[in-house]
Amino acid sequence: MARPAVIAFAIACAAGGARAQDLPDENCAGLAKLPSSLPRPEAFHVPPATLAHLAKVKLASKEAREFRTVLRVSARYGPNFAGSYTLAIWGCGSSCASLAVVDQRTGDVFFTPGLSFVAAHADEPFDTLTFHPDSRLLIVSGAPNEDESRQGVSAYLWTGRTFKLLKRLTYAQVCPATSSHPN
Numbered sequence: 001m002a003r004p005a006v007i008a009f010a011i012a013c014a015a016g017g018a019r020a021q022d023l024p025d026e027n028c029a030g031l032a033k034l035p036s037s038l039p040r041p042e043a044f045h046v047p048p049a050t051l052a053h054l055a056k057v058k059l060a061s062k063e064a065r066e067f068r069t070v071l072r073v074s075a076r077y078g079p080n081f082a083g084s085y086t087l088a089i090w091g092c093g094s095s096c097a098s099l100a101v102v103d104q105r106t107g108d109v110f111f112t113p114g115l116s117f118v119a120a121h122a123d124e125p126f127d128t129l130t131f132h133p134d135s136r137l138l139i140v141s142g143a144p145n146e147d148e149s150r151q152g153v154s155a156y157l158w159t160g161r162t163f164k165l166l167k168r169l170t171y172a173q174v175c176p177a178t179s180s181h182p183n
Contacts, residue, residue, distance in 0.1 A: 034130070034139060034153065035153065035169060035173075035174050037167075037169065037173075038139065038153065038155045038167060038169065039137055039155045039157075039166050039167060040137075041131075041132045041134075041135035041137045042135065043137070044135050044136040044137045044157060045134055045135055046082055046083035046134060046135065046136055047083060047134065048079070048083055048133060048134050049079050049083045049084035049104065049105070051078070051079070051084065051104055051105065054075060054076070054078060054104050055103070055104055055105055055106050055107035056107050057071050057072050057075050057102055057107050057109060058106070058107040058108055058109060059071075059109070060108075060109070061109065061111070063100070063109075063111045064100075064109040064111075067088075067090070067098075067100065070088055070090045071088050071100060071102060071109055074086050074087075074088035074089070074102065075088070075102045075104065078104065079104050079133060080131070080133050081101070081131050081132070081133060081138070081158070082131075082133075082135065082136040082158045083133075083134065083136075084103065084104045084105050085101050085102065085103055085104060085158070086101070086102040086104055087099060087100075087101055087129070087131055087138070088100045088101070088102055089129060092117050095119055095120050096117055096118065096119050096120070096146075097117060097118050097120070097128050097129060098116060098117040099115070099116065099117065099118070099129065100116075101158065110161060110162065112162045112163050114144065114145065114162075114163065114165075115140070115144050115145065115156060115163045116145060117144075117145060117146070118140055118141075118142040118143065118144055118145075119142055119143045119145075119146040120141065120142035120143075127141065128140070128141055128142055129141075136157055136158040136159075137155060137156070137157060137158075137166075138155070138156045138157075138158065138163060139153065139154070139155055139156075140153070140154045140155075140156060141153050141154075150168065151170070151171070152168055152169050152170040152171050152173070152174065153168070153169045153171075153174050154167065154168040154169070155167045155168075
Protein backbone atom coordinates (compact mmCIF):
# COMPACT_ATOMS: atom_id res chain seq x y z
CA MET A 1 0.00 0.00 0.00
CA ALA A 2 1.37 3.39 -0.95
CA ARG A 3 2.10 5.76 1.89
CA PRO A 4 0.43 9.16 1.55
CA ALA A 5 2.71 11.99 0.55
CA VAL A 6 2.04 14.72 3.06
CA ILE A 7 3.68 18.08 2.92
CA ALA A 8 3.65 20.05 6.17
CA PHE A 9 4.97 23.54 6.46
CA ALA A 10 6.21 25.04 9.72
CA ILE A 11 4.49 28.38 9.77
CA ALA A 12 6.35 31.14 11.61
CA CYS A 13 3.61 33.76 11.84
CA ALA A 14 -0.05 34.24 11.05
CA ALA A 15 -1.05 36.33 8.05
CA GLY A 16 -2.69 39.62 9.02
CA GLY A 17 -6.23 40.62 8.23
CA ALA A 18 -8.08 37.40 9.04
CA ARG A 19 -10.99 37.70 11.43
CA ALA A 20 -10.76 35.65 14.60
CA GLN A 21 -13.89 33.66 13.77
CA ASP A 22 -12.32 32.62 10.44
CA LEU A 23 -9.29 31.02 12.05
CA PRO A 24 -9.12 27.62 13.70
CA ASP A 25 -9.36 27.82 17.48
CA GLU A 26 -7.91 25.73 20.29
CA ASN A 27 -10.56 23.05 19.64
CA CYS A 28 -8.70 22.22 16.44
CA ALA A 29 -5.22 22.12 17.94
CA GLY A 30 -3.75 18.68 17.39
CA LEU A 31 -6.75 17.39 15.45
CA ALA A 32 -5.46 14.04 14.22
CA LYS A 33 -7.44 13.48 11.05
CA LEU A 34 -9.38 15.29 8.39
CA PRO A 35 -13.16 15.57 8.71
CA SER A 36 -15.10 12.54 7.52
CA SER A 37 -17.41 14.81 5.49
CA LEU A 38 -14.59 15.49 3.01
CA PRO A 39 -14.17 13.21 -0.02
CA ARG A 40 -11.77 10.31 0.56
CA PRO A 41 -8.66 9.70 -1.59
CA GLU A 42 -9.69 6.14 -2.46
CA ALA A 43 -12.81 7.48 -4.20
CA PHE A 44 -10.51 9.01 -6.85
CA HIS A 45 -8.04 6.16 -7.18
CA VAL A 46 -5.75 5.99 -10.21
CA PRO A 47 -3.21 3.24 -10.84
CA PRO A 48 0.40 4.23 -10.28
CA ALA A 49 2.19 5.00 -13.53
CA THR A 50 4.89 2.74 -14.85
CA LEU A 51 7.05 5.09 -16.86
CA ALA A 52 10.06 3.91 -18.84
CA HIS A 53 11.46 7.42 -18.56
CA LEU A 54 10.38 10.78 -17.17
CA ALA A 55 9.56 13.45 -19.73
CA LYS A 56 11.69 16.57 -19.78
CA VAL A 57 9.90 19.47 -18.06
CA LYS A 58 8.53 21.86 -20.70
CA LEU A 59 9.22 25.48 -19.91
CA ALA A 60 6.56 26.78 -22.28
CA SER A 61 5.09 29.50 -20.05
CA LYS A 62 6.59 32.51 -18.33
CA GLU A 63 5.73 30.95 -14.95
CA ALA A 64 7.40 27.66 -15.84
CA ARG A 65 10.57 29.48 -16.89
CA GLU A 66 10.53 31.54 -13.68
CA PHE A 67 10.28 28.45 -11.47
CA ARG A 68 12.29 26.10 -13.72
CA THR A 69 14.70 24.93 -11.02
CA VAL A 70 12.08 23.82 -8.50
CA LEU A 71 10.00 22.24 -11.27
CA ARG A 72 12.95 20.26 -12.62
CA VAL A 73 14.17 19.19 -9.18
CA SER A 74 10.66 18.10 -8.12
CA ALA A 75 10.12 16.21 -11.38
CA ARG A 76 13.38 14.25 -10.95
CA TYR A 77 11.80 12.31 -8.09
CA GLY A 78 9.04 10.99 -10.33
CA PRO A 79 5.29 10.92 -9.89
CA ASN A 80 3.97 11.70 -6.41
CA PHE A 81 0.37 12.58 -7.28
CA ALA A 82 -2.52 11.21 -9.37
CA GLY A 83 -0.59 8.36 -10.98
CA SER A 84 1.72 10.06 -13.47
CA TYR A 85 1.97 13.60 -12.09
CA THR A 86 4.34 15.41 -9.80
CA LEU A 87 2.97 18.04 -7.47
CA ALA A 88 5.80 20.57 -7.17
CA ILE A 89 5.61 22.68 -4.00
CA TRP A 90 7.82 25.54 -2.88
CA GLY A 91 7.68 28.32 -0.32
CA CYS A 92 6.46 31.78 -1.24
CA GLY A 93 6.78 33.40 2.17
CA SER A 94 6.63 32.46 5.82
CA SER A 95 3.02 31.34 5.61
CA CYS A 96 2.69 30.43 1.96
CA ALA A 97 3.12 27.41 -0.32
CA SER A 98 3.13 27.71 -4.13
CA LEU A 99 2.32 24.74 -6.31
CA ALA A 100 2.32 23.50 -9.89
CA VAL A 101 1.63 20.14 -11.49
CA VAL A 102 4.06 18.43 -13.87
CA ASP A 103 2.78 15.71 -16.19
CA GLN A 104 5.56 13.10 -16.11
CA ARG A 105 4.40 11.54 -19.39
CA THR A 106 4.52 14.75 -21.47
CA GLY A 107 6.54 17.24 -19.44
CA ASP A 108 3.65 19.74 -19.51
CA VAL A 109 3.48 22.10 -16.52
CA PHE A 110 0.17 23.33 -15.11
CA PHE A 111 -0.29 26.38 -12.93
CA THR A 112 -3.92 26.57 -11.89
CA PRO A 113 -5.21 30.15 -11.47
CA GLY A 114 -7.61 29.41 -8.60
CA LEU A 115 -5.04 27.42 -6.66
CA SER A 116 -1.53 28.64 -7.43
CA PHE A 117 -0.58 29.16 -3.78
CA VAL A 118 -2.03 28.64 -0.30
CA ALA A 119 -1.69 30.98 2.66
CA ALA A 120 -1.77 29.21 6.00
CA HIS A 121 -1.70 30.25 9.64
CA ALA A 122 0.40 29.22 12.61
CA ASP A 123 -2.53 27.38 14.14
CA GLU A 124 -3.61 25.39 11.08
CA PRO A 125 -5.15 22.16 12.37
CA PHE A 126 -4.00 20.09 9.38
CA ASP A 127 -1.13 19.87 6.93
CA THR A 128 -1.35 22.64 4.35
CA LEU A 129 -1.44 20.15 1.44
CA THR A 130 -2.35 16.47 1.65
CA PHE A 131 -2.18 14.19 -1.38
CA HIS A 132 -1.48 10.61 -2.44
CA PRO A 133 0.49 9.17 -5.38
CA ASP A 134 -2.47 6.99 -6.39
CA SER A 135 -5.33 9.51 -6.06
CA ARG A 136 -6.49 12.61 -7.94
CA LEU A 137 -7.67 14.24 -4.68
CA LEU A 138 -5.84 17.19 -3.11
CA ILE A 139 -6.82 18.45 0.34
CA VAL A 140 -5.90 22.07 1.09
CA SER A 141 -5.95 23.67 4.54
CA GLY A 142 -5.67 27.45 4.46
CA ALA A 143 -6.68 30.27 2.13
CA PRO A 144 -6.20 29.47 -1.58
CA ASN A 145 -4.51 32.44 -3.31
CA GLU A 146 -4.80 34.31 0.03
CA ASP A 147 -8.54 34.65 -0.53
CA GLU A 148 -9.79 34.66 3.06
CA SER A 149 -13.39 34.09 1.89
CA ARG A 150 -12.21 30.61 0.77
CA GLN A 151 -10.28 29.86 3.97
CA GLY A 152 -10.82 26.48 5.60
CA VAL A 153 -10.30 22.90 4.48
CA SER A 154 -11.04 22.20 0.81
CA ALA A 155 -11.05 19.12 -1.38
CA TYR A 156 -9.97 19.52 -5.02
CA LEU A 157 -10.06 16.99 -7.85
CA TRP A 158 -7.28 16.99 -10.46
CA THR A 159 -8.89 16.82 -13.92
CA GLY A 160 -5.67 16.38 -15.88
CA ARG A 161 -5.32 20.12 -16.57
CA THR A 162 -6.67 21.94 -13.51
CA PHE A 163 -8.12 21.50 -10.02
CA LYS A 164 -11.89 21.39 -9.58
CA LEU A 165 -13.30 22.28 -6.16
CA LEU A 166 -15.36 19.40 -4.76
CA LYS A 167 -16.06 20.64 -1.24
CA ARG A 168 -15.01 23.41 1.11
CA LEU A 169 -15.51 23.47 4.86
CA THR A 170 -14.96 26.56 6.98
CA TYR A 171 -12.95 26.15 10.15
CA ALA A 172 -16.19 26.66 12.09
CA GLN A 173 -17.58 23.56 10.33
CA VAL A 174 -14.41 21.55 10.85
CA CYS A 175 -13.74 22.55 14.45
CA PRO A 176 -17.06 23.29 16.12
CA ALA A 177 -16.81 25.00 19.47
CA THR A 178 -17.03 22.59 22.35
CA SER A 179 -19.06 23.31 25.44
CA SER A 180 -17.23 25.37 28.01
CA HIS A 181 -15.28 23.51 30.64
CA PRO A 182 -16.86 23.28 34.09
CA ASN A 183 -15.25 25.55 36.69
